[in-house]
Amino acid sequence: MRFPNPHTLEQIATIINTKFVGPADFQVLGMNEIHVIQQGEIVFVDHPKYYDKALSSRASVVLINKEVECPEGKALLISDDPFRDFNKLSTYFKPFIKSTSSISESAKIGEGTVIQPNVFIGNNVTIGKDCRIHSNVSIYDNCVIGDNVSIHAGTVLGADAFYYKNRPEGFDKLISCGRVVLEDNVDLGALCTIDKGVTGDTTIGKGSKLDNQVHVGHDTVIGKKCLIASQTGIAGCVIIEDEVTIWGQVGTNSGITIGAKAVIMGQTGVTKSVAGGKSYFGTPIEESREKLKQLAYVKKIPEIIEKLKE
Helix, strand or coil: CEEEEEEEHHHHHHHHCCEEECCCCCEEEEECCHHHCCCCEEEEECCHHHHHHHHCCCCCEEEECCCCCCCCCCEEEECCCHHHHHHHHHHHHCCCCCCCCCECCCCEECCCCEECCCCEECCCCEECCCCEECCCCEECCCCEECCCCEECCCCEEEECCCCEEEECCEEEECCCCCEEEECCCCEECCCCEEECCCCCEEEECCCCEECCCCEECCCCEECCCCEECCCCEECCCCEECCCCEECCCCEECCCCEECCCCEECCCCEECCCECCCCEEECCCCEEHHHHHHHHHHHHCHHHHHHHHHC
């Protein structure tokens, strides 16, 4: 997420009441998670296991809970609770704004688009031309929808990321202030749920088609011309490259990549990244031909046992 205007390191430190290491006028352009961080932005880290990754990332400012040596060209914000202070910045720069109507006055809706009854469209939503939004769809703030998109009844765009910190008193939620972006010619079935990015975008690429009851987690990027069948659950921060086919009741781990033109057969658990151009099946996932051979061998076990008894 980029700030509306550049801020100085001192200004950011004042907002969250922390010490800083670096020039007071060090320019800060935004904030982001580490997998999408860009130069000029703040990343947070609160566990020693990830210190090196954060400090060597593209981030210009590291919000950290320990005083460490500051890498050249970067700055630090020293906080006793980086998770809390990252949330403070999210709230400061992208506060929740209450809607006062079913279709916000700040929403932009293109020519030829049809909005059916009982649709909610939040603040600063952009919808392109010739779209069809069916009844009881909810489109949260800041979503971006291209041209010729269809969204069927009961689908929700822009719900919060499923991202929590486990504290002694309970789970603390990481505030989501990203977006959902649907490119041109995307079709979403009924009762799909597409979560917004924490600070970036959850994106569904041009021409992709999702069946009913598909869930897409935060910051996931789905490529062009993908087909995803019903009851598939895609975790956060997944990359699905172009022309991937995913059949029904597939589930994925977070942070994995599915290569272009891969085919994931039904009820597969995508537990790791897989290369494109191949067919996969099973949990844990393997190439489908190999997995089906293994299942055929398993069926022969009773026969083998009987022969051993003879």
